[in-house]
Amino acid sequence: xxxxxxxxxxxxxxxxxxxxxxxxxxxxxxxxxxxxxxxxxxxxxxxxxxxxxxxxxxxxxxxxxxxxxxxxxxxxxxxxxxxxxxxxxxxxxxxxxxxxxxxxxxxxxxxxxxxxxxxxxxxxxxxxxxxxxxxxxxxxxxxxxxxxxxxxxxxxxxxxxxxxxxxxxxxxxxxxxxxxxxxxxxxxxxxxxxxxxxxxxxxxxxxxxxxxxxxxxxxxxxxxxxxxxxxxxxxxxxxxxxxxxxxxxxxxxxxxxxxxxxxxxxxxxxxxxxxxxxxxxxxxxxxxxxxxxxxxxxxxxxxxxxxxxxxxxxx
Amino acid sequence: xxxxxxxxxxxxxxxxxxxxxxxxxxxxxxxxxxxxxxxxxxxxxxxxxxxxxxxxxxxxxxxxxxxxxxxxxxxxxxxxxxxxxxxxxxxxxxxxxxxxxxxxxxxxxxxxxxxxxxxxxxxxxxxxxxxxxxxxxxxxxxxxxxx
Amino acid sequence: xxxxxxxxxxxxxxxxxxxxxxxxxxxxxxxxxxxxxxxxxxxxxxxxxxxxxxxxxxxxxxxxxxxxxxxxxxxxxxxxxxxxxxxxxxxxxxxxxxxxxxxxxxxxxxxxxxxxxxxxxxxxxxxxxxxxxxxxxxxxxxxxxxxxxxxxxxxxxxxxxxxxxxxxxxxxxxxxxxxxxxxxxxxxxxxxxxxxxxxxxxxxxxxxxxxxxxxxxxxxxxxxxxxxxxxxxxxxxxxxxxxxxxxxxxxxxxxxxxxxxxxxxxxxxxxxxxxxxxxxxxxxxxxxxxxxxxxxxxxxxxxxxxxxxxxxxxxxxxxxxxxxxxxxxxxxxxxxxxxxxxxxxxxxxxxxxxxxxxxxxxxxxxxxxxxxxxxxxxxxxxxxxxxxxxxxxxxxxxxxxxxxxxxxxxxxxxxxxxxxxxxxxxxxxxxxxxxxxxxxxxxxxxxxxxxxxxxxxxxxxxxxxxxxxxxxxxxxxxxxxxxxxxxxxxxxxxxxxxxx
Numbered sequence: 001x002x003x004x005x006x007x008x009x010x011x012x013x014x015x016x017x018x019x020x021x022x023x024x025x026x027x028x029x030x031x032x033x034x035x036x037x038x039x040x041x042x043x044x045x046x047x048x049x050x051x052x053x054x055x056x057x058x059x060x061x062x063x064x065x066x067x068x069x070x071x072x073x074x075x076x077x078x079x080x081x082x083x084x085x086x087x088x089x090x091x092x093x094x095x096x097x098x099x100x101x102x103x104x105x106x107x108x109x110x111x112x113x114x115x116x117x118x119x120x121x122x123x124x125x126x127x128x129x130x131x132x133x134x135x136x137x138x139x140x141x142x143x144x145x146x147x148x149x150x151x152x153x154x155x156x157x158x159x160x161x162x163x164x165x166x167x168x169x170x171x172x173x174x175x176x177x178x179x180x181x182x183x184x185x186x187x188x189x190x191x192x193x194x195x196x197x198x199x200x201x202x203x204x205x206x207x208x209x210x211x212x213x214x215x216x217x218x219x220x221x222x223x224x225x226x227x228x229x230x231x232x233x234x235x236x237x238x239x240x241x242x243x244x245x246x247x248x249x250x251x252x253x254x255x256x257x258x259x260x261x262x263x264x265x266x267x268x269x270x271x272x273x274x275x276x277x278x279x280x281x282x283x284x285x286x287x288x289x290x291x292x293x294x295x296x297x298x299x300x301x302x303x304x305x306x307x308x309x310x311x312x313x314x315x
Numbered sequence: 316x317x318x319x320x321x322x323x324x325x326x327x328x329x330x331x332x333x334x335x336x337x338x339x340x341x342x343x344x345x346x347x348x349x350x351x352x353x354x355x356x357x358x359x360x361x362x363x364x365x366x367x368x369x370x371x372x373x374x375x376x377x378x379x380x381x382x383x384x385x386x387x388x389x390x391x392x393x394x395x396x397x398x399x400x401x402x403x404x405x406x407x408x409x410x411x412x413x414x415x416x417x418x419x420x421x422x423x424x425x426x427x428x429x430x431x432x433x434x435x436x437x438x439x440x441x442x443x444x445x446x447x448x449x450x451x452x453x454x455x456x457x458x459x460x461x462x
Numbered sequence: 463x464x465x466x467x468x469x470x471x472x473x474x475x476x477x478x479x480x481x482x483x484x485x486x487x488x489x490x491x492x493x494x495x496x497x498x499x500x501x502x503x504x505x506x507x508x509x510x511x512x513x514x515x516x517x518x519x520x521x522x523x524x525x526x527x528x529x530x531x532x533x534x535x536x537x538x539x540x541x542x543x544x545x546x547x548x549x550x551x552x553x554x555x556x557x558x559x560x561x562x563x564x565x566x567x568x569x570x571x572x573x574x575x576x577x578x579x580x581x582x583x584x585x586x587x588x589x590x591x592x593x594x595x596x597x598x599x600x601x602x603x604x605x606x607x608x609x610x611x612x613x614x615x616x617x618x619x620x621x622x623x624x625x626x627x628x629x630x631x632x633x634x635x636x637x638x639x640x641x642x643x644x645x646x647x648x649x650x651x652x653x654x655x656x657x658x659x660x661x662x663x664x665x666x667x668x669x670x671x672x673x674x675x676x677x678x679x680x681x682x683x684x685x686x687x688x689x690x691x692x693x694x695x696x697x698x699x700x701x702x703x704x705x706x707x708x709x710x711x712x713x714x715x716x717x718x719x720x721x722x723x724x725x726x727x728x729x730x731x732x733x734x735x736x737x738x739x740x741x742x743x744x745x746x747x748x749x750x751x752x753x754x755x756x757x758x759x760x761x762x763x764x765x766x767x768x769x770x771x772x773x774x775x776x777x778x779x780x781x782x783x784x785x786x787x788x789x790x791x792x793x794x795x796x797x798x799x800x801x802x803x804x805x806x807x808x809x810x811x812x813x814x815x816x817x818x819x820x821x822x823x824x825x826x827x828x829x830x831x832x833x834x835x836x837x838x839x840x841x842x843x844x845x846x847x848x849x850x851x852x853x854x855x856x857x858x859x860x861x862x863x864x865x866x867x868x869x870x871x872x873x874x875x876x877x878x879x880x881x882x883x884x885x886x887x888x889x890x891x892x893x894x895x896x897x898x899x900x901x902x903x904x905x906x907x908x909x910x911x912x913x914x915x916x917x918x919x920x921x922x923x924x925x926x927x928x929x930x931x932x933x934x935x936x937x938x939x940x941x942x943x944x945x946x947x948x949x950x951x952x953x954x955x956x957x958x959x960x961x962x
Binding site: 318321322325326329332336339343344345346347349350351353354355358359361362365366368369372383384385386387388389391392394395396398399400402403404406407411415418419420421422423426427428433434437441445448449452453454455457458 | 485495499500503504507623625626628629632633635636639643644645646648650651674677678679681682683684845846847848850851852854855856858859862863868871872875879882883884886887888904905908909910912913917
């Protein structure tokens, strides 16, 4: 860490001493805004990818700035407001990024960002207590028709919430929805049998499922997940309810085209680095590399889908 | 101002706040009516009742005419408060190290300390400590450090 | 087991634990620096370390920080963590009487016993206890918050007005409702400030209400010293611990460990419940609030008891017991150690040394604390003109660093300003902060309970745990209320001034 700072300091003093060298990018460390708490899995994703980007690209230094809170909104706004000089980029995550736009809370739009690419994802799942009679999504729909089931989601407007709403619509049921503060409360409620079911993310429950403390009954995706290939998807079970949380890199909109291209290439290269892949696998982070254009079209599609849910039942 | 007068003003303020809070719960949407609204109503009602009861005690039983005694030394008290506000307002722009480097000696002198060597040593050691702990150990980006 | 113990006793391990623990004590003692923040920020740093060593470092920080919060609470009335607020109620009056050395000694011994006991429980009974903790659902969480809030009555019942303490507690809970309504996702009373969407963080409030008010009062003080310094010069090292203090330490250690196992921010609740219980069973109730070491013993054993307790569900089930444990869990995951049975089989060579290292960490802060207590007590001799600007600078820095937000700095200053007025009028700031911290836990438990109960409040009386908890709440509430009622009824004279 000391060495890093010395280099940063040297780079900085050079930059200040010779403004004529402005053409050489980067002349100082690049700040990466992470809209999440230090030490969380979002923060870890950002630190791992920037570490790899640093190793792969000589002269590049990154400093992480965590701006937690309000479902990432504070951090997203900060990326939007940052000077587009290439020295501030950020990490975003879905569906919160678009959910804030849809619910009219955000002061940014998707056009406020240039998308560098996606790094990781965490597919949605449905989990039930280990001794629950619900074995699959059909059971869930059947039981929910008989009596309202208490189903936990991690806050209103979250990916879990959107998935639960989408399932309600597809299966024609209404849940007794219970919003929690964080996935920890969902886990505790499912393991303790206080809830009938919970919509969550795979990384949050996979260990508990394997240990037999809880049961995952579906992955909310079209294709099976490599981390849990034995688990049937929602599509296989006849419900087209898809949800995944993605984490990608963006830059402020007015960033220079040349710098943007350079950064995008770096992100794509880093995500495909074998060393990075190994680290991510160990750290329970599921990679889903996408280049800028692909990720942008994904985000646009997601925004449209989220808008549809919001129009039906605003929060 | 007599202490009991300010006390009554504050209690009336709490009572009014409680009433407004109670009324505002009517606008909670959907499911919140059956959950959060009940909780907030309970808080508002308890607070309102207690504030009124205490106000009654104050009016009927409190003959204390003592003045509200804030501080012995007004200039120092408000000096520190103002210095704090300025510190908070500027430190994101000029950076923590410059603003704290000014704040500490200024406040020390304001409070009547005149041993400038001790002031200088204290300021430098605080800044060095913050630099080591925040910048080096925890790698927190304090504003103004990277300019 | 022996081989795991040998790992801990390696020189490198011991050095790591030593560094972690001492850093933890410093972090806990600084206003605004929290164990959650330190562990969170150091998790990526441990990635490059040997996993066992990295975890030992973080474990040391956790143990040390929980104790460290009590030092400034006792010496300056500026609790470094919310869990040390109860400690300040008894510790600061002791400092003013020149008994800071003894207060620090009681606090470090109590912290050690509470911490050590909870790690024994963690080592021996973790899986069993974790299963039991799962029975604890939202309705029970609500009742736990109520038990903590019952502490307001014990803060108040001797001299200050009970009603004012209750109003202060309610005010704290009302401040805590600002922000997002978790049930509907709609915003309540945020007035368009994006900073308020998450509600008002209790750390700026804690720093403002205690550290900053204390500094403002010191700044405006004419007399140089309010503290009896004569006792400080005498050798305090040999001051014996008060007789019978271990009863209160035991109460705290037990309460803390049990509450630590349960989900939620346990340390503050544990400290206040232990404090409350110790006051109920004490023979010298009237000394509470005036510098009774029994209160320090119970509160400190209580909050340190949470350390081991909070790791029980974290390690066995992957359900972190509080925010520090959540950050620690990140450190396990980064090394591929996913909490669950794997930790105790596949990764036993890292998990057991980690748990055992916390025995050492507790020992380290015991030795450090006992050694430096007489010197620390001399902090009271630092001229206020130097102390005030330094602590103020840390108060600003600490408020900012929590969320990298200047908004929190102004929040802290506002809490200091309005808090001082309330304090002068006889409202208890301890009650206010307790309401602010426990309000969201109470609301979450209540609202979720109502949803699970499909709108019926009977859910709060249904389970056996809930019934037992109601009995405990009544036991905590009725005796003080009765004695308070008797006191007020006896003194009917209009001269009764329940303000001060």
